[in-house]
Amino acid sequence: VDEGYGQVRIVYYNSTSNDGKLDIFDFNMHHIISINEFEIIGEEAQFIWGGKDKYYQDVVNGVYFCRLTLDGKIYWSKLMVVNS
Numbered sequence: 001v002d003e004g005y006g007q008v009r010i011v012y013y014n015s016t017s018n019d020g021k022l023d024i025f026d027f028n029m030h031h032i033i034s035i036n037e038f039e040i041i042g043e044e045a046q047f048i049w050g051g052k053d054k055y056y057q058d059v060v061n062g063v064y065f066c067r068l069t070l071d072g073k074i075y076w077s078k079l080m081v082v083n084s
Helices: none
Strands: 008-013 021-025 031-035 039-041 044-049 062-070 073-081
Touching: 008 062, 008 073, 021 044, 031 044
Parallel strands: none
Antiparallel strands: 008 044, 021 031, 021 062, 039 044, 062 073
């Protein structure tokens, strides 16, 4: 996607881990995609999600849940997708 449009950056503090994984689920908790590639920037790391599911189809508007697995711990967040 050009110049970051249509992308979500999930940034988290990361002092030592190199094994982060992000799973995204829809509102019904159906698994949408797993993202294992992240970029480390200083003491932070980021995942970038382009708004597509594991079949490379655009997701529909709505609430999505993000599950970050890092060092054996699980962290949850949510985001809203709004396509124009």
